[in-house]
Amino acid sequence: MSANTNFIDPSVLASLDNLELRARVVVEGFLNGLHKSPHRGFSVEFTDYRQYHRGDDMRHVDWKLYARSDKFYIKQYEDETNVRCYIVLDASASMAYSSGGMSKLEYGRTLASALAYFIMRQRDAVGLITFDEKVKDFIPALCRQPHLIRILRALAQLEAGTTTDVVKPLADLAMNLNRKSLVILISDLLDDEDRILKTLQSLRAMGNDVIVFQVMDNAELNFEFHEATEFIDSETAESYITSPAAVREAYLENLNGFLDKCRKKCQTSGIDYGLLNTSQPLDAALSSYIFRRAKSF
Amino acid sequence: MSFLAPLFLLGLLAAAIPIAIHLIRKEKPPKMVFSTLRFLKTTSKKMVLFQQIQQWLLMALRAGLIALLVFAFARPLFDSSLGELVDAAPESRIILLDASMSMHYADRFERAVEAAIDSIDDLGAGDEVGVIVFGSSAMRVRELDADLEGARSFVRSLDGPGMESTNYIPLMRLADDMLASSRRERKSVVLVSDFQANGLEGEDSGWQLAPGVVFNGVDVGEGPSRNLFLADVRSPTQLIEGKSDYAVLARVRSAGTVHVDEAVVRLLIDGQEQARERVSLSDASEQVVRLPLSFDSAGSHRGEVQVSTDDFELDNRYYFTLDVTPKIKVLVLNGEPSDNWFEDEAHWVSLALAAPEESSFTVSTINDDELTGASLEGVDVVLFLNGGSDLSTVQSAALSRFVEGGGSLFLAPGDRVNAERFNERLGTISPARLLNSHLPRGSDYLMIADMDRRHPILLPLDSEWNMRFQGYWNTSASPDARVIMEFDSGAPALVERRYGDGNVLLFSSSLDTEWNGLPLQGLFLPFIHESLRYLAQPSGKERAYQIGDVIDLSSIAVEAASLSLSTSAGETIGLDGEGMVYRARDIGFIEAVSAARSEVYAVNTMPQESILERVPVTSIQDLVTNPETKPVQSEEVKTAELMSTIEGSQRLWWWVLLLVIIILLVETRLANTSYR
Numbered sequence: 010m011s012a013n014t015n016f017i018d019p020s021v022l023a024s025l026d027n028l029e030l031r032a033r034v035v036v037e038g039f040l041n042g043l044h045k046s047p048h049r050g051f052s053v054e055f056t057d058y059r060q061y062h063r064g065d066d067m068r069h070v071d072w073k074l075y076a077r078s079d080k081f082y083i084k085q086y087e088d089e090t091n092v093r094c095y096i097v098l099d100a101s102a103s104m105a106y107s108s109g110g111m112s113k114l115e116y117g118r119t120l121a122s123a124l125a126y127f128i129m130r131q132r133d134a135v136g137l138i139t140f141d142e143k144v145k146d147f148i149p150a151l152c153r154q155p156h157l158i159r160i161l162r163a164l165a166q167l168e169a170g171t172t173t174d175v176v177k178p179l180a181d182l183a184m185n186l187n188r189k190s191l192v193i194l195i196s197d198l199l200d201d202e203d204r205i206l207k208t209l210q211s212l213r214a215m216g217n218d219v220i221v222f223q224v225m226d227n228a229e230l231n232f233e234f235h236e237a238t239e240f241i242d243s244e245t246a247e248s249y250i251t252s253p254a255a256v257r258e259a260y261l262e263n264l265n266g267f268l269d270k271c272r273k274k275c276q277t278s279g280i281d282y283g284l285l286n287t288s289q290p291l292d293a294a295l296s297s298y299i300f301r302r303a304k305s306f
Numbered sequence: 307m308s309f310l311a312p313l314f315l316l317g318l319l320a321a322a323i324p325i326a327i328h329l330i331r332k333e334k335p336p337k338m339v340f341s342t343l344r345f346l347k348t349t350s351k352k353m354v355l356f357q358q359i360q361q362w363l364l365m366a367l368r369a370g371l372i373a374l375l376v377f378a379f380a381r382p383l384f385d386s387s388l389g390e391l392v393d394a395a396p397e398s399r400i401i402l403l404d405a406s407m408s409m410h411y412a413d414r415f416e417r418a419v420e421a422a423i424d425s426i427d428d429l430g431a432g433d434e435v436g437v438i439v440f441g442s443s444a445m446r447v448r449e450l451d452a453d454l455e456g457a458r459s460f461v462r463s464l465d466g467p468g469m470e471s472t473n474y475i476p477l478m479r480l481a482d483d484m485l486a487s488s489r490r491e492r493k494s495v496v497l498v499s500d501f502q503a504n505g506l507e508g509e510d511s512g513w514q515l516a517p518g519v520v521f522n523g524v525d526v527g528e529g530p531s532r533n534l535f536l537a538d539v540r541s542p543t544q545l546i547e548g549k550s551d552y553a554v555l556a557r558v559r560s561a562g563t564v565h566v567d568e569a570v571v572r573l574l575i576d577g578q579e580q581a582r583e584r585v586s587l588s589d590a591s592e593q594v595v596r597l598p599l600s601f602d603s604a605g606s607h608r609g610e611v612q613v614s615t616d617d618f619e620l621d622n623r624y625y626f627t628l629d630v631t632p633k634i635k636v637l638v639l640n641g642e643p644s645d646n647w648f649e650d651e652a653h654w655v656s657l658a659l660a661a662p663e664e665s666s667f668t669v670s671t672i673n674d675d676e677l678t679g680a681s682l683e684g685v686d687v688v689l690f691l692n693g694g695s696d697l698s699t700v701q702s703a704a705l706s707r708f709v710e711g712g713g714s715l716f717l718a719p720g721d722r723v724n725a726e727r728f729n730e731r732l733g734t735i736s737p738a739r740l741l742n743s744h745l746p747r748g749s750d751y752l753m754i755a756d757m758d759r760r761h762p763i764l765l766p767l768d769s770e771w772n773m774r775f776q777g778y779w780n781t782s783a784s785p786d787a788r789v790i791m792e793f794d795s796g797a798p799a800l801v802e803r804r805y806g807d808g809n810v811l812l813f814s815s816s817l818d819t820e821w822n823g824l825p826l827q828g829l830f831l832p833f834i835h836e837s838l839r840y841l842a843q844p845s846g847k848e849r850a851y852q853i854g855d856v857i858d859l860s861s862i863a864v865e866a867a868s869l870s871l872s873t874s875a876g877e878t879i880g881l882d883g884e885g886m887v888y889r890a891r892d893i894g895f896i897e898a899v900s901a902a903r904s905e906v907y908a909v910n911t912m913p914q915e916s917i918l919e920r921v922p923v924t925s926i927q928d929l930v931t932n933p934e935t936k937p938v939q940s941e942e943v944k945t946a947e948l949m950s951t952i953e954g955s956q957r958l959w960w961w962v963l964l965l966v967i968i969i970l971l972v973e974t975r976l977a978n979t980s981y982r
Contacts, residue, residue, distance in 0.1 A: 106341035113341075199342045226772055229341055240340040249343045255360070256346060263345040 032119070032161065036295070048204035077154040088291045092133040092191060093150040095182060096121045098164070098195030099224075101141040101173035102243040107287070108228030116222050117195040118164050120294050125164075127295060131158045137163055141170025147181075150190070172244045173200045179208040183215060191218045194272040198223050198271055199244075206274040210264060213278050220281040223271060227288040310381035310953050312945070317376035323369035328361065360976060367973045371966055378962040383953040398450055398488035400462075401425055401529035402474075404499035407853070409467035409535070409916040411500070411618050417526040418498045422461045425496045425524065426454055427664050436484055437461060440477040441470025442854060450484055469620075469853040469892065471912045472505035475513060478930055482515050494520040495930075500527025504914040506929070509664060515936035523923035531562035534569050535916035539611050539850070545601055545630040550600040556611045556624070559592035561917040566616060570695035573597035574610040575628070601630040607837040608874075608895055608906060620640035625895055625908035626850040634842040637685040638671040641693020642722040651691035651718065651817040654825040658834040667838065679704040685713060688844040692720030692816055693726035696920040702731040709735050710806030713840030719779055720816030737788075737803030737812045738781035745777045745798075752778060755794035763790065763800075763836045769829050775799075777821030779814045802812040809841050850908040853892050857907050860886040863900035870899045 099123045104114040111119070121137065128135040129152065136150030137160045146163045175196055182192065192212055198205055198221070213219050228234070230277075234253035241248045253260075268284060275282035285294055309315065314903055340346075375442055409415040426435055435457045436450035445468055448460045478495060486495045495515060499505070501523065515521060538560040540553045554573055560566045568586060573581040581597040597611070607628040615622060636659060640652035647653045648746050652671050659667045672681060674693040682688065682704060694717065697705070709715050717736060719728060725740035733739055756770035774791060783801050791799040793814075801812045815821045817834075824830050851857055861870035863886065871888060873877050874895035881888050888896070889907040898905050 101339040106339070197341065199344070226341065234338075238847060239334040239337045239342055240333050241337060242343045243339050243341050245343075247343055248337075249346050251346060252358075252361070260345045267345065 032122035036123050036127045036130065076232060092128075092131075093136070093186075093188065094124075094133055094191040094193065095136045095138060095150055095186075096124055096160075097138045097140070097178055097182065097194045097196075098167070099173060099175060099194075099198075100139045100145060100167050100170050101199075102169050102171050102172060103197055103199045104224070105169035106226055106229070106243055108226050111287050112169075113197055113224045113287055114167070114169050116285070116291075117222075118167060120195055120222065120224075120285070120291050121193075122161055122164050123291055123295065125157060125160045129154070135160065138178050138182060139163065140174070140230050142172045142174045142177075144178045144181060145170065151288065166208075171235075172220075175200045175205045176208045177206070179212060183208070183212050183217075185214075186215065186217060189216050189218070191220065193220045193222065195222045195224060197225060202271055202274075203226050206271065206278070209275070209280055210278045213280055218281070219233055219275075219279075220283070221271070222273055222283050222285050222294050223268070224285045224287060225268075227286055230286060231262070232257050232264070308383055308949055310949055312380055312734070314376055314380040317379065318373055320376070321369040321372045324365055326364040326370070329415045352940035356442040364973065364976055367969055367976065368777065371969055371973065372875050374962050374966045374969070378959040378966065381953050382958045383949060384958070385958050395491045396434070396483055397429060397494060398434050398436075398490035398493040399425070399429060399494045399496060400436045400450070400484055401437060401457075402477055402481055402495060402497045402499070403439045403464070404441075404472065404497070405439045405445055405463065405464070405467040405470075406472040406502070406505075407467065407469045407620060407911055408472065408500055408527075408918060410501050410620055411527075411531060411918065413528075414526050415467045418500075418524075419461055419464060421498045421524045421526060426457050426461070429454055434488065434490065436481075438477055438481055439464060439470050440473075443470065444471045444477060444480060445470070447480075450488055460893075465678060469911060469915075470917045471854070472498075472499070472502045473573070474505040474926060475511065475930075476510050478515065479513065485519055487668075492520070493518060494522060495523045496524060497926065498526060499525040500918075501525055501920045501923060501926070502527070502917070503919040504917055506926065507914065508922055509929070510563075514932045515930050515935070517932045518936075519932065520935060521927050521931050523927060525923050527918075527920055530564045531618070531918045532564045532566055532616050533562035533618040533689075533918055534558060534560055534566050534613050534616045534917060535618070535622070535911075535913065536611055536613055536624040537561075537913050537916070539625045539626060540622040541609055541628060541850075542599070544575040545599075545628055552601075554581075554597040554599050554609065554611060556595045556597060556613075557592055558587070558595060558613055559916075561591075561919070562617070563918065564858070564936060565591070568614075571595045571597070572612045573599070574612065575599070576608055578611075601628075604630045604632055606630075606906060608697065608908070612723060618916070618918075620893070621911045623893070624850070624910050625893065626910075627895075627906050627908050629843075631843070633666055633668045634838060635668045635684055635686045635912055636670070636838055637681065637691055638669060639674045639688060639690045640671055640675055641674045641691055641696070642720065643673060648819050651720065652828070654797075654818055655689060655691065658831040659838070666835070674701075674716050677701045680708070682708045682713065686715045687716060687838050687945070689716045689718070689838070691718050691761060692722045692818075694719060694732045695722075696723035697731045699731070704733070706735050706805075708742050709808035709810060712807035714808050715810045716813070716837060717811065718813045718815070718817045720818070721777065721820060723779075725779070735803075735805045735810050736784075738783040738798060738814075739781040739812055741782055743777060743779050745793075751776050752795055752797075754791055754799055757800075758789075761790050761802075763833070763840045766836055767829060767832055771829065773823040773829075775815050775824075776823040777815060781814050783813065797846070803963045806865060811837060811841060824885050848911050852910055852912050853890055853893065854912070855909070857888045857890060857898075857899050858886065859888060859894070862886075862898045862903060862905055868900050872897050872899075 020163065049273040070244065098117050099283060100114060104117060107111050107115070125135045125137065132152055134150040135157075136147040137146060138144060139146040145167070148160055148163060149217070175194070175198065179192075179194070181272060194209070209219050237252045239248050239250045272282050272284070349442050367454070377743040403418055403422050405415065409418060415465045422437065429435055432452070433454070434450050434452045435454060435637050437457055437460055438444050438448075438705065450455060474497070478497070481495045485495070493516075535558075536556055538557040545552055556571055558569055558571055558574075562719040567909070569585050571583050571585055572579055580599065583595045583597060584597055585593045587593055601607070607630065609628050611624040614817070638655055640650070643652065644650040656669060656671060659665065659669045674696060675688070678701075686710070688705065688708065688944070715735065716731065719740060721743065725742060729736070729739045744865065751774040753774065756897040757771065759765065771791075778793060778797065778799070781798050783798050783799065784803055787801050787803040789798045789801050793799050797814065799814050801814070803810050814825075817825065819825055824833070840875065859869060859871070859881070866881050866886065869881070870878070871881065873892065875896070879888070879896070890896070890907075891907050893911055896907045896909060897908065
């Protein structure tokens with residue numbers, strides 16, 4: 010994506026307390042810069058009933074069909090989107106890290122709200138899962154304006170937790186997805202990446218589209234520290250005294266190995282992967298979503 | 307390796323700063339919560355170890371940078387050739403070691419000995435040294451030679467200071483003479499002294515050391531000093547038995563740098579205290595004390611004045627002797643009795659001798675024609691006034707026997723005397739033969755032009771002889787006579803001759819106012835008194851001598867074998883040289899005994915040595931240093947100059963700074979790859 014003067018700097022977004030407003034600013038700004046894009050809009054067509062999922066509005070249950078099949082079926086209205094999107098946001102302690110601007114969690118929170126706003130604006134259904142070592146919030150994917158408020162409120166109230174377990178919420182989600190969905194994972198992936206990628210591959214194998222936004226702080230990516238420092242792990246509280254200059258090269262080597270591994274595994278698995286620097290605008294993430302949405306649906 | 311500015315090396319302490327920073331910062335790194343340590347913990351241990359080494363290396367480089375900068379500022383040089391260069395100019399040095407009496411004060415002499423040895427220690431192989439131990443003169447001398455250890459032994463063997471006064475210049479002349487024979491390039495005189503100011507008293511000769519001879523002074527007299535001393539003691543020169551108004555006058559003076567307010571002065575005669583006075587010096591530096599004295603019978607006595615003790619014991623006592631004698635019997639032979647009293651010599655003489663009370667003289671007057679052998683019995687001195695030419699042969703023979711037997715005669719020929727007959731009658735005993743009387747024309751007159759002021763008669767008469775002589779006798783002094791005074795014409799005015807055991811004085815003018823104005827002068831009375839006293843007691847010894855004075859013992863014995871000389875402690879001492887003389891060396895009494903007679907002499911310190919006032923070393927240095935001599939430089943300064951020259955050619959600090967720059971570049975490179 011080329012640079013655009015309408016892109017909003019993350020530091021400006023951070024000054025906006027209202028998450029909805031922040032999401033609108035991001036999305037509207039993004040769309041203004043997208044007016045020449047060939048991906049303007051996409052059709053929303055009725056297809057089928059679907060099986061009830063926890064969280065579905067009971068008003069939409071087709072009671073007649075239930076009587077015949079003894080199963081809950083949700084009646085799909087004509088205006089219902091045919092895209093179900095789940096935003097999975099990592100809220101572990103490592104996501105709380107910030108080297109000065111927005112923290113990764115704040116950045117992810119803004120991205121998630123912007124995506125939700127955008128998806129809802131496209132009349133698609135959006136759900137939210139937040140987690141640290143366990144699932145903190147689960148909001149099923151719906152396409153109603155009050156639903157967006159619910160998602161935004163959940164995001165606004167989200168606080169960083171402790172350790173990370175990315176696999177569990179993804180595994181839970183995979184078990185509950187009964188139709189093709191778009192899963193957007195916003196995380197730093199600082200967990201067992203092999204297990205994470207394996208789970209993501211499973212999701213993908215189940216026919217879902219998966220987008221991974223790996224959010225990293227600029228300091229994590231460049232490690233531009235100068236003084237000898239006692240580094241304390243945000244999740245384990247383990248400490249490590251070292252000279253950054255001495256280990257920078259090795260650190261970056263290790264980090265880039267990790268990022269490359271994540272990126273390549275995603276690519277080979279058909280997972281859309283995007284590395285986000287918290288010092289950069291959020292538009293790249295939105296572009297990636299649009300690209301994926303247009304290609305798959 | 308040496309340094310031109312070694313004090314800069316103190317800056318090496320600053321090298322501890324980077325070390326301290328390194329250690330302090332190592333102990334307390336800042337803490338930072340970071341997202342994960344997984345990428346850090348997997349970094350290479352070698353990398354961390356290398357970085358630690360890098361940090362230590364950086365610390366060492368920074369400490370080294372400071373050390374090298376300090377090193378450069380200290381101006382290093384290789385001094386392997388320094389010793390050779392210093393030794394290239396061997397030195398001749400004369401050490402003048404003050405051993406005068408004032409060096410007895412406190413530990414001055416011990417310090418002087420140490421300083422002298424230190425001065426010898428400064429010398430090295432090839433140098434030579436000589437030592438002069440001095441007071442008012444050279445007491446001991448060690449010639450210049452290269453035996454430094456011998457010189458040290460010589461100095462260590464010195465017993466202690468003597469009793470002499472201080473006199474710098476003659477001894478420096480001696481040192482200069484000794485150095486003149488040296489071929490060494492560098493020559494110096496080292497004066498180790500308490501730098502008493504009186505050592506330069508009266509010095510205005512303008513003498514200076516030879517060009518190139520360096521003067522160095524080592525002052526061992528620093529610090530406060532407390533000293534009371536008897537600056538002067540006046541005891542009666544001759545005591546007459548039965549007189550009671552005698553007194554000893556003692557002048558007590560505080561002469562140290564710290565003033566002494568109170569003191570007690572005691573007078574002892576033959577060891578018994580006879581008087582005691584307290585003096586207060588609170589508002590003055592000195593005070594005169596009167597100590598009453600009286601004797602009932604004739605004889606010789608030992609006197610001593612003491613002042614209360616202070617820090618300098620030597621000068622707290624003054625010794626003197628007293629001779630109490632009967633009155634002097636004087637027979638006046640009047641050759642020209644006159645009704646006009648002013649033309650009568652006997653009148654003037656009687657006026658001078660007949661004091662109202664307690665006169666020292668018993669005077670009887672007769673005309674010269676009344677002289678008989680009987681009239682001379684018991685007489686000490688015959689005063690023959692304006693006579694002699696009319697004596698009979700019997701009378702003249704009686705006079706000759708009188709003088710030969712120990713009597714004394716004072717001749718004062720006037721206008722009545724016939725020269726030819728005078729010479730005939732008294733020529734054998736007279737100190738001079740009369741030639742002719744001389745009366746200057748008109749208002750012309752003669753004056754006393756020359757005199758022996760050290761003669762016992764003239765010594766007490768500290769006055770100008772400015773009376774006019776309108777008449778006098780031209781005389782021809784006997785070969786064995788001694789001229790005491792002369793007229794400005796060259797003619798003898800007062801002549802002395804010893805005849806037999808007696809003494810004869812001839813005054814070449816009259817003792818009235820016909821030929822001169824002497825009787826009208828205040829000098830007349832003491833002149834008559836001193837002349838008669840001298841004639842009555844020709845041995846008239848000093849009351850007290852000072853250290854260094856020569857005591858003539860010829861009146862006691864004619865040869866040393868018949869003389870016994872001892873101190874008041876009973877220690878036997880010897881004479882000096884071949885003559886019958888003894889040079890006083892120690893204070894106290896000296897008793898000289900022969901078969902014929904005995905005498906006691908008192909010896910005292912020299913008062914000027916008690917004055918501890920000092921002169922700055924630089925004053926003597928300025929006084930004696932020749933302008934052509936290069937400014938005085940200590941060994942340290944010379945060495946420093948030499949080092950500066952060597953350092954200038956080596957310029958090690960350039961290379962050190964170059965090394966600093968290289969290290970700085972390395973440090974910069976290293977620091978940029980490191981965290982500091």
